[in-house]
Amino acid sequence: xxxxxxxxxxxxxxxxxxxxxxxxxxxxxxxxxxxxxxxxxxxxxxxxxxxxxxxxxxxxxxxxxxxxxxxxxxxxxxxxxxxxxxxxxxxxxxxxxxxxxxxxxxxxxxxxxxxxxxxxxxxxxxxxxxxxxxxxxxxxxxxxxxxxxxxxxxxxxxxxxxxxxxxxxxxxxxxxxxxxxxxxxxxxxxxxxxxxxxxxxxxxxxxxxxxxxxxxxxxxx
Ligand code: ADP
Ligand code: 5GP
Numbered sequence: 001x002x003x004x005x006x007x008x009x010x011x012x013x014x015x016x017x018x019x020x021x022x023x024x025x026x027x028x029x030x031x032x033x034x035x036x037x038x039x040x041x042x043x044x045x046x047x048x049x050x051x052x053x054x055x056x057x058x059x060x061x062x063x064x065x066x067x068x069x070x071x072x073x074x075x076x077x078x079x080x081x082x083x084x085x086x087x088x089x090x091x092x093x094x095x096x097x098x099x100x101x102x103x104x105x106x107x108x109x110x111x112x113x114x115x116x117x118x119x120x121x122x123x124x125x126x127x128x129x130x131x132x133x134x135x136x137x138x139x140x141x142x143x144x145x146x147x148x149x150x151x152x153x154x155x156x157x158x159x160x161x162x163x164x165x166x167x168x169x170x171x172x173x174x175x176x177x178x179x180x181x182x183x184x185x186x187x188x189x190x191x192x193x194x195x196x197x198x199x200x201x202x203x204x205x206x207x208x209x210x211x212x213x214x215x216x217x218x219x220x221x
Pocket of ligand 2 (some may be wrong): 018042043046077078079081086087088089106107110112
């Protein structure tokens with residue numbers, strides 16, 4: 001029988017301002033690690049963007065439905081950002097840690113810190129930053145997000161997220177990695193290395209599965 005190391009599932013959380021590249025890299029990660037890294041699809045009251053697939057990017061619902069589901073306890077955490085509601089389904093989490101399945105989250109810094117508080121040993125947070133504000137603007141224009149009012153709102157949120165990031169420098173273990181998204185391929189290679197390395201962390205390993213590899217027989221036995 002094929003002997004394998006078993007471990008708890010990891011919650012990989014990709015954080016960063018709008019346009020920093022979160023969707024791009026989450027998409028690539030779930031493609032590459034399709035078998036054992038599952039995307040946690042959030043629920044939102046925001047309208048879908050042109051390139052978004054309902055049930056894949058998000059579960060899109062009305063504001064009323066979101067509130068009804070929040071009130072029945074469907075969410076592990078939820079936040080209001082840019083006037084829209086976003087929430088992480090509790091059922092997504094149950095399917096992760098204890099089953100040894102890794103989950104990928106693309107949520108804001110407040111949601112990420114909720115995961116860190118509840119699952120400090122299993123949550124890995126990665127904050128993505130664009131190389132400059134000019135690059136961020138031009139990438140957002142390229143994506144087609146051009147409504148100036150909407151952009152202003154998103155930049156205001158970006159300012160808050162950067163302030164929260166700076167503040168967390170005083171709290172070790174809250175933001176695990178900061179990755180600069182300059183070149184697409186270099187950045188992806190850094191993010192995928194984080195996933196690969198975190199999967200080998202000893203403290204998440206199941207000891208029974210470790211012990212099967214730690215056998216030393218007497219010579220001649
Ligand atoms: P987010 O999900 O954080 O809002 P996206 O992943 O949608 O950001 O990225 C915003 C835009 O920037 C997309 O059009 C994406 O293709 C582009 N982009 C992301 N990373 C890079 C990069 N390193 N170089 C050039 N364009 C990029
Ligand atoms: P967007 O509208 O650009 O898809 O997302 C806006 C912000 O909401 C992003 O920072 C995104 O990461 C965050 N977000 C998406 N889903 C969730 C969620 O379930 N919980 C929290 N707290 N934030 C979320």
